[in-house]
Amino acid sequence: MQLKRADVVTGALALLDTDGLDGLTMRKLGARLGVQAGGIYWHFKNKEALLGAMADRIAGQVIETPLAPGPWDARLAEIAHRLRRAMLAHRDGARVVAGTYVVEPNTVRGGEQAVRILTDAGFPLDRAGWVIFAALYYVVGHTIEEQAQLAAGDWEQRGAGLPDTEPHRALSGVIEADPEERFAYGLELLLDGVRVRLAAAQAQRTERT
Amino acid sequence: MQLKRADVVTGALALLDTDGLDGLTMRKLGARLGVQAGGIYWHFKNKEALLGAMADRIAGQVIETPLAPGPWDARLAEIAHRLRRAMLAHRDGARVVAGTYVVEPNTVRGGEQAVRILTDAGFPLDRAGWVIFAALYYVVGHTIEEQAQLAAGDWEQRGAGLPDTEPHRALSGVIEADPEERFAYGLELLLDGVRVRLAAAQAQRTERT
DNA sequence: ACCTGAACACCGTTCAAGT
DNA sequence: ACCTGAACACCGTTCAAGT
Numbered sequence: 001m002q003l004k005r006a007d008v009v010t011g012a013l014a015l016l017d018t019d020g021l022d023g024l025t026m027r028k029l030g031a032r033l034g035v036q037a038g039g040i041y042w043h044f045k046n047k048e049a050l051l052g053a054m055a056d057r058i059a060g061q062v063i064e065t066p067l068a069p070g071p072w073d074a075r076l077a078e079i080a081h082r083l084r085r086a087m088l089a090h091r092d093g094a095r096v097v098a099g100t101y102v103v104e105p106n107t108v109r110g111g112e113q114a115v116r117i118l119t120d121a122g123f124p125l126d127r128a129g130w131v132i133f134a135a136l137y138y139v140v141g142h143t144i145e146e147q148a149q150l151a152a153g154d155w156e157q158r159g160a161g162l163p164d165t166e167p168h169r170a171l172s173g174v175i176e177a178d179p180e181e182r183f184a185y186g187l188e189l190l191l192d193g194v195r196v197r198l199a200a201a202q203a204q205r206t207e208r209t
Numbered sequence: 210m211q212l213k214r215a216d217v218v219t220g221a222l223a224l225l226d227t228d229g230l231d232g233l234t235m236r237k238l239g240a241r242l243g244v245q246a247g248g249i250y251w252h253f254k255n256k257e258a259l260l261g262a263m264a265d266r267i268a269g270q271v272i273e274t275p276l277a278p279g280p281w282d283a284r285l286a287e288i289a290h291r292l293r294r295a296m297l298a299h300r301d302g303a304r305v306v307a308g309t310y311v312v313e314p315n316t317v318r319g320g321e322q323a324v325r326i327l328t329d330a331g332f333p334l335d336r337a338g339w340v341i342f343a344a345l346y347y348v349v350g351h352t353i354e355e356q357a358q359l360a361a362g363d364w365e366q367r368g369a370g371l372p373d374t375e376p377h378r379a380l381s382g383v384i385e386a387d388p389e390e391r392f393a394y395g396l397e398l399l400l401d402g403v404r405v406r407l408a409a410a411q412a413q414r415t416e417r418t
Numbered sequence: 419a420c421c422t423g424a425a426c427a428c429c430g431t432t433c434a435a436g437t
Numbered sequence: 438a439c440c441t442g443a444a445c446a447c448c449g450t451t452c453a454a455g456t
Contacts, residue, residue, distance in 0.1 A: 002420065026449060038451075039421045047449065098350075101357060108377070115376035125375060127394070129383040134347060134395035137354070141307075141346025148310060167324035168317070170338040177339070185336070186343035189402030196401045211439065235430060247432075248440045256430065422455070429448060436441070 003033060008043050009053045013090055016054070021092035048100075055097045056104030061086035063110045072121035073191050079114055080139050080187050087143045094143035111136075123198055135190055142186060146179045212242060217252050218262045222299055225263070230301035257309075264306045265313030270295035272319045281330035282400050288323055289348050289396050296352045303352035320345075331414075332407055344399055351395060355388045 011033045016024050026047060030037040044050040062082045067075050087093035111132055118128040174182070220242045225233050235256060239246040253259040271291045276284050296302035320341055327337040383391070 025447085027447090035420090036422055037449080038423085041450070042420055098353075101354075108380070111380050112374060112376035115379045119376070119379075125379050126382070128376075129379040130386070130391050130394050131398065132380070133354075133383055133391075134351070134398055137347050137350025137395075138343060141350045142343070144307075145342075145346070165321060166334060167321035167328070167337075170324045170328075170334050171317070171320050171341070172338075173335070174338040174342055182339050182342075185339050186346075189340065189343055189399050189406075191402070192405045193398030193401035196405070197398075234428085236428090244439090245441055245443095246430080247442080250431070251439055420456085422453105424452095424454105426451080427449095430446095432445080433443095434441105435443105437439090 003035060003039075003043065005043050005053070008033065008040060008050065009057050012050055012054055013057065016093075016096065017091045021095050051096060052100040052104055055100040056106045058086050058090060058093050058097055059083065059104075059110060060106030061089075063106060063113060067113075072117050073195070075117050076114060076135070077184075077187060077191065079110070079117075080135060081183075083110075083136075083139050084143050084183060087140070088147070092147060094140055094147050098140045098144060118194070121198060122202060123194065124201060127197070131190075131194055135187070138186055138190060139183075142179075142183050146183075212244060212248075212252065214252050214262070217242065217249060217259065218266050221259055221263055222266065225302075225305065226300050230304050260305060261309040261313055264309040265315045267295050267299060267302050267306055268292065268313075268319060269315030270298075272315060272322060276322075281326050282404070284326050285323060285344070285403075286393075286396055286400065288319070288326075289344060290392075292319075292345075292348050293352050293392060296349070297356070301356060303349055303356050307349045307353060327403070330407060331411060332403065333410060336406070340399075340403055344396070347395055347399060348392075351388075351392050355392075 008029075012024065012029055015029050015032055019028065026037040026040055030040055033040070040050070044053070062079060067078055069075075087097055090096070114132045114135075115125075115128045118131060119125050123131070217238075221233065221238055224238050224241055228237065235246040235249055239249055242249070249259070253262070271288060276287055296306055299305070323341045323344075324334075324337045327340060328334050332340070
């Protein structure tokens with residue numbers, strides 16, 4: 001049975017789970033797939049293209065099952081939570097997604113769906129994309145750090161001997177918080193911003209009537 | 210004249226500017242500094258530690274000059290803008306900062322200052338760290354993409370032949386927008402969220418009186 | 419069409435030995 | 438204390454040649 005593009009992606013994601021992004025090499029992937037490293041280059045132009053396909057497979061989970069109907073903010077939050085979960089499902093998943101410019105089909109579709117949710121709610125089209133990108137940066141950034149599991153001791157043993165002030169404890173306490181709760185909190189911060197602007201846009205529309 | 214730790218960082222940042230993060234190798238850095246690649250390891254445990262020092266030098270620019278007095282939101286926005294500018298000042302600067310767990314002295318100090326601005330404004334200490342981290346993810350994520358300069362054509366030539374819908378144009382239009390304006394917009398989204406929570410916290414305080 | 423074998427041009431890191 | 442020289446154990450990618 002010959003190797004297909006999809007098989008390479010599947011094997012690469014399995015290797016990612018066992019060896020992490022830094023351990024994901026073309027040679028090891030070849031060994032797992034039963035081909036030489038060079039053979040992979042028949043299916044993918046280079047490693048970057050493979051990583052792009054991996055990212056799209058991960059992000060594709062977001063639009064796999066249809067979104068439950070409901071208010072726009074709940075639907076957007078659901079997309080964000082799905083993306084986080086999809087990235088958490090693979091070791092270094094967030095780094096893989098972050099490292100690729102998401103022009104793969106699934107990712108584009110997910111972004112379009114998010115834009116539609118905003119515009120359907122009355123949000124101006126020319127700003128919807130900005131909001132979605134801002135949210136994407138937050139979701140990916142948060143999840144990268146979650147997966148980095150920055151060793152709990154790092155903030156304490158930061159050497160420099162800086163005073164153990166209240167602000168410092170507030171910062172170091174962040175990593176001890178429940179990641180899910182913290183994720184939802186930051187997301188709400190962004191959604192609040194959208195709500196403020198949505199209310200302003202609607203007030204303006206009412207004014208004109 | 211012998212090499213000092215700071216000289217290595219300076220040379221590494223210069224090499225970063227000319228060759229980018231992927232071109233930053235210990236051998237090339239050694240050549241630029243006039244030493245063998247192995248010699249650098251006397252000053253830094255490994256490449257990661259060097260990148261951490263580079264990140265701290267970049268981020269350190271944020272707290273170099275004191276912040277002008279003013280309302281909390283203007284001060285926080287100023288910090289965010291400074292961090293963006295500091296990262297933009299070096300090729301791949303945002304990727305360098307993103308790739309390191311920021312426990313270096315300058316970065317910690319910057320974070321503490323940001324927390325203090327929030328708590329001075331009446332924001333609860335136990336959530337201030339969450340806000341700062343959320344903002345950090347946004348700032349770094351935005352700037353990484355800015356520096357990636359994702360080739361303007363990417364969204365158009367995305368092959369799959371997806372329909373050229375309105376949502377799709379909203380997404381692809383993002384990269385044509387003025388990055389500075391877009392950056393400020395997303396930041397305001399987050400600050401709106403903080404304002405909403407600040408107002409709620411103050412209302413609760415007034416209630417009790 | 420799909421892959422092998424082998425090479426090319428690199429990497430980060432270590433470490434005895436030098437000064 | 439600070440660095441050299443040389444090696445170790447890898448990389449991604451290319452490409453003639455095989456089937």
